[in-house]
Amino acid sequence: MSAADGMTRRAALRGGLAGGAWLAAPAVAAGSSGDPRALAYRGMIDRGVPAFLGIRYARAARFDRPVREPVPTAPTPATQFGPLCPQRGPMTPAMSEDCLFLNIWTPDAHSSARRPVMVYFHGGAYNWGSVTDPLTHGAKLAEQGDVVVVTVNHRLNLFGYGWLGPLGERFRHSGNAGQLDLICALEWIREHIGAFGGDADRVMVFGQSGGGAKMATLMAMPAADGLFHTAATMSGQQVTAQGPGNAWRRTRALFDHLGLAEDGGAALLALPYERLLEGLEATDPVLGGSLYFGPTLDMLHLHRHPFWPDAAPQSRHIPMILGNTRDETRAFIRSDGPVVQGLDWQNIAERLAKQIRIDLPADWVVAQYRAKFPHWSAEQLFYAATTAGRSWPGQVIEADARARAGAQATWVYQLDRPSPIDPTRGAAHTDDLPYVFGTLAAPGSYSGTGPRARAVSDAMITAFAGMAHTGRPGLPSWAPYTLADRATLVIDEESIATRSDPRGWERELWARGPYIQPGS
Template sequence: MSESSGSSGSPATDAVITTADGVVRGQRGAHLARWRGIPYAAAPVGDLRFRAPQPVRPWTGVREATEFGLASVQPRWGTQIGPRRAQPSGEDCLTLNVVAPAAPSSTPRPVMMFIHGGAYFIGTTALRLYSGSRLALRGDVIVVSINYRLGAFGYVDFGEFSTPERPFDSNLGLRDQVAALEWVRRNIAAFGGDPENVTVFGESAGAHAVLTLLATPAAAGLFHRGIAQSAPADWGVPREDARAFARGCVGNLGATPANAVTMLQQASTHDIRKAVERQMARDTHERPGAFAIAPEVDGDYLPKLPITAIIEGSAHPVPLIIGTNLDEARLFVRFDDTLPTTPERLRGVLSGSREAESRIAAAYPGYPAPKAAVRAGGDYMFLRPSLQVMEAHSRRAPTYAYRFDYAPRAVRLAGFGATHALDLLPVFGGVDSAFGRATTIAGGHKGFRAVQHEFQDNWLAFARTGKPLATWPEYSEEHRITRVIDYPPRLEVDPGKSKRLAWESVRVPVPE
């Protein structure tokens, strides 16, 4: 499939759409139509740096929408989209992309809006895997992908340094996501989409963003179901911690409280990013598994920690699919080991409790050997809080739980297993891509393709109806039925029960 035209050798033709802000021209091929780099908010530069997203200034004439917009500010390695290729990044990054079947439809199509992961620090929608083409074709849906502010410009609250003349806002990346949903509400009908049938889905930090939107009052009514793949579900930063982190960043920038406003306004993008990265490195070294770059409980835009809102029952009661991967942490220990994947680190996040560690050791045979410790560390970060979400959300809305177990032989031999982010390949239909074929070079292509169908058919059914396929029952505290996505797939009642009970007995208090 040609990434530029959406067809096999068919030339692309104009796809002109009138949005609420102006006319955009994308590309239409034989099978797909695409629009890229459409602004959903004003460029957050100049006086809008560190401010909530503002409306787009309407334009006249036809705006070309055939190239991806800038990625959010981040290290260059975070925007790698191919060998020796990186997506340009910058502060003017609030754009989105739309892909839709080229054929007309007699009824509005379901909409799936994807929020990429990357620890709220890296990521770009220009990654070929995220195009959404195969999902759009297989499910007759419209896929929207968004860039949003990350790291220094999206998740650091400099509000303590605000002045009446120059205020700074909190939760900028979260506000961007809501602004993108508002754009979808206003405009997606012009692309053939149904603004009353919007599913938000994301992986890793993107999955956490889905759960955060559940707890964000401003997002009410803007989406109708959610899918959270490998969510670090209890992430979130109390206001005082957020402000302390921001003070450290300002200090790294060489500013004082007296000149902080001027420095934050005038410092280069690079200098601000590096100042925040230095503070992040210090913070993660002192507290493995804790991330200060995350949505802040500011008492206003985000009144409560997302997991607290879900547990207390104040989150939006939309249907939810949520799950984790069997071997989440194996990716991190190979490339970015910031999780509590050693007994020493795990003991730290458990507040040094020997009793807690003994319960974990009993649930993970072989502990404290490295393999068992790595699995426990991954489950601490992803499974433990996701179980809390499954339980609590199922009391108020249809909830569907899964665990992803499958890994092709080459992936297992490489030591990864069903690791973090591997699920993105089958969800987006990447099993037959060059990278997907490389994962099955030692066998397992048939199984991985079957897993791809399992993911896509359930995700698409859910986007269309609010329910996955009939073979996947709802989760409840009474039965805990979970879909194990493997080859072949199966249903299990309370899989990994001993691990669930161990984590329940040592549940880590959520910060307020």
């Protein structure tokens, strides 16, 4: 996401949280009278759908693992989102380290309903983000998909993924604390979602961007085994986690930026979070740019990489959707920004080399693309190559790894439909979100609200909700992915159809070099 897009989104979120539609909504209760599992939460009606917002699922001390609490027995309001984890450039003013809250939308808050459950993890890499985003409000998806939708907030950046293990036992959980939050939320869902009309035996996890990466990481974490039954990632893969060596280099860079000694664990526990956020401005010693945070191969909670050297065996039985957009990088490399402005055939190789994650000669890559697509402009080539050499390879690796391991069926999609709102975006990163949630008119959506946008949204809700209901996408024409044909559902302005290896030429070109997961 670009800085400008982020500012627009943040302003929209501030407005969305205070809207009159929320304040005027009548109250609803979870459970049923006489049901021993009935809960005391008092929710509201959001666009015709019962909603329960800001439900606490755990508490956690700074850098420690989360601890579940008993659910309340007295009537408890659940009509406002909980605070965000502290982060730079917050999307709402409400931030707190006490941020372990989830939200539920359900067609019928009755324990006898037993609908499948779709649990969403938000994007924003591992550094920022929130499920308060209007794009991911769950009312439409719950109603149209006939599912219970749950969205989860958790700890991020230093608070959720800062590796402090070398500082001693007190910090042994730090490198994966944010992942442990998600596991804790899934445990809460397993025990309590029945009172909200959900079926704990049909839980689908899905996430976009960083949320998809978090979900892919859970597929390799033993503590998450058995907590979900189907899965989907949207422009978010995690082939490898970061090693503890690189993770510790990042922690030391943060210490240096804050002026702390290398054994500054006591200071990290004592400083206010606002001061710790200043440390996030340190330069990443591995990647350059701002500090990367992500899951750590700590051999305590994460014992192997999610999709290297193969697909984690514990999750091969889980049906999975993998998706990306055609023009991923148009969302965060702006066409009017310094990287693209003035781009021409003389400087494209130099600019391209700084953006790709597969180490091939950039001038050679440009020559290959120009020979294959002679009618393309330098800008078209730049965005195609940066997407295929940076944002797309993880999906190919994960789909191939699952197919090679004989995992349960995998389905792959590619969103090609360009934004009718901003033609410079094409089909960019995040643009599949409003289609899956049905939030076409929400602030931050680039889908438009015309007939084609509604048709695409109907298809994607049918596909994703069908996965939650039956373990197969709800579109019978969507063929599973195999190494023989690499079937991919291509969603464009004219059709929604399965095609065989639609970007095969680019896939083969970039397969000539190894993909290194950013941050690892």
